[in-house]
Amino acid sequence: MRNPLTGSVGVCVLLVVALAATAMSTGCQPVARSNVTYAPSRLPRLVDLGATACVPCKVMAGVLEDLKRDYPGRLQIEFINVNEQPDVAKPFDVQLIPTQIFISASGKELYRHTGVYSEKDIVAKWKDLGVDLAAPAAAGRK
Numbered sequence: 001m002r003n004p005l006t007g008s009v010g011v012c013v014l015l016v017v018a019l020a021a022t023a024m025s026t027g028c029q030p031v032a033r034s035n036v037t038y039a040p041s042r043l044p045r046l047v048d049l050g051a052t053a054c055v056p057c058k059v060m061a062g063v064l065e066d067l068k069r070d071y072p073g074r075l076q077i078e079f080i081n082v083n084e085q086p087d088v089a090k091p092f093d094v095q096l097i098p099t100q101i102f103i104s105a106s107g108k109e110l111y112r113h114t115g116v117y118s119e120k121d122i123v124a125k126w127k128d129l130g131v132d133l134a135a136p137a138a139a140g141r142k
Helices: 008-026 055-070 086-092 119-128
Strands: 045-050 076-081 099-103 109-114
Touching (some): 055 119, 076 086, 099 119
Antiparallel strands (some): 099 109
């Protein structure tokens, strides 16, 4: 009989449980790695790292689709499957999935969040970071 915890879904469940335990025991939230810079892009970038078999990641997939639909030309959205693209995911140094990384157009990591994050909260976080997605793309640069 196959162990249900050896597959992607089991690993994701374990990661979510580990995240909850860590947050409860330390009160810590993932923070941006301030010394990390990625390639600049024309737009601010939201990178979501997850897996297709992870239930919270599937929820985030819907949020990402909504963001793509609601903010075209103002935000670059990227999904990286940590199981299928481990070499692409490695530089982001993600310990738990799903993780969203907010990157300025200049390539500076501004913030990271682990877990499911609503579209409303993502847009509010961008605004807190100085990027107004309601503004035309050129005004949203940072």
